[in-house]
Amino acid sequence: VNRVVVVGAGLAGVRSVEALRARGFDGRITLIGQERHRPYDRPPLSKAVLLGDSDSSYVDSDLSAMGIDFRPGVSAKALRADAVETTEGELAYDGLVIATGTEPITLPGDGPQHVLRTLDDSLELRARLVPGARVAVIGAGWIGAEVATAARRAGCAVTVIEASSAPLALAVGEEIGARTLSWYDDIDLRLDTMVGSVDEGGVELVGGGFVQAHVVVAGIGVRPAVEWLADADIDLHNGVVTDEHLRTSMPGVVAVGDCAAWWSRRYQARLRVEHWDTALSAPEVAAATLLGEKAVYDPVPYFWSEQFGHMIQYAGHHPAGRRLLYRGTPEGKWSACWLTDEDTLAAVLSVDRPRDLVQGRRIIDAGHRLDTERLVDPDVPLRDC
Ligand code: FAD
Known part of the structure; x- marks a missing residue:
């Protein structure tokens, strides 16, 4: 070459x-x-x-x-x-x-809508997040949740509109998403709600209804x-x-x-x-x-998200799991572990428990079986399960 x-x-x-x-x-x-x-x-x-x-x-x-x-x-x-x-x-x-x-995918309609992909997008949106502004965020996925976090911190009145029955549902399932519901305490969260179009002054909902907004952000993928x-x-x-x-x-x-x-x-x-x-x-x-060398890409996928004061980290590929077990309750710090039929770890998601993430990622890579009784005790380090 x-x-x-x-x-x-x-x-x-x-x-x-x-x-x-x-x-x-x-x-x-x-x-x-x-x-x-x-x-x-x-x-x-x-x-x-x-x-x-x-x-x-x-x-x-x-x-x-x-x-x-x-x-x-x-x-x-x-x-x-x-x-x-x-x-x-x-x-x-x-x-x-x-x-x-x-x-980014955008929504239908002639009204102004922001997306968040580039540095320019971020600086433009930031300038609009002023105290008292009504902000409608479409989609409660990773981007939507992080935008809602920033908008709320800027003193905006935030509405989040999500088509599924829970935040993060598309990414990690409704059951996990439901455990983040309390984070939306002073946000007007509309679940099971579809946006039809973005119009001047807000968004039109499918089946009727209009959410007024000065700023509309599409976080739909x-x-x-x-x-x-x-x-x-x-x-x-x-x-x-x-x-x-x-x-x-x-x-x-x-x-x-x-x-x-x-x-x-x-x-x-x-x-x-x-x-x-x-x-x-x-x-x-x-x-x-x-360059003609032999190499294989075979990672345990990893990502994180920072939202509403929490650090979410994820490693693995949960569709490879069958069973979902929790370490800790939704009110505190917790993790979710997806196990395969053989009780190996398919994926781990941790909320403010970075050690579970680090140890879980190694366990996934090693592919060994876990003791599920110990696993559900959040005081037992994951590496000892
Ligand atoms: P990109 O970053 O999309 O870069 C591709 C580049 O190619 C772009 O600059 C684009 O303009 C250019 N391009 C496109 N088409 C053409 C063309 N035809 N000709 C020339 N150039 C072209 N991941 C996490 O794990 N954790 C996070 O917390 C997290 N937060 C994120 C927050 C935001 C707002 C966004 C947008 C992403 C976030 N991500 C996060 C995802 C992560 O940033 C992406 O996975 C990563 O940017 C992918 O990098 P990439 O180089 O593949 O693609």
């Missing part, structure tokens, strides 16, 4: 160029990114940046010292076997990394940013399909981060994980693959 193009200058993109250089690749690397910014981390956009504790979250990476030809404000439009078509002309490649991430690949000869299915080496169906092309749906040897399933740790770690394997 002599000439690598990395498409997408988010975390997965910048980690890819770092990994290529770290492996001794000294050929040409061009990194293109749709945004005008140099690479930055997104988790702070709904936390420190939105709360006003920080104004940016740039990744500490010296692209020019690494000899990277970085082109901000340039989008890929199409992919061929030997070149990428961009908004600024063609770029030839013999190795390519797809790292275009995801983009994202989709892989792969439209630019529509005409390429590459397998797409819920993102860019890859094998366990992060190789796509196109020769010399790998995919990483939010946009990649990789084959997990561990779970014998195709996973696409929209979380920071994947964007951080997958590029090591993708770079090795691109």
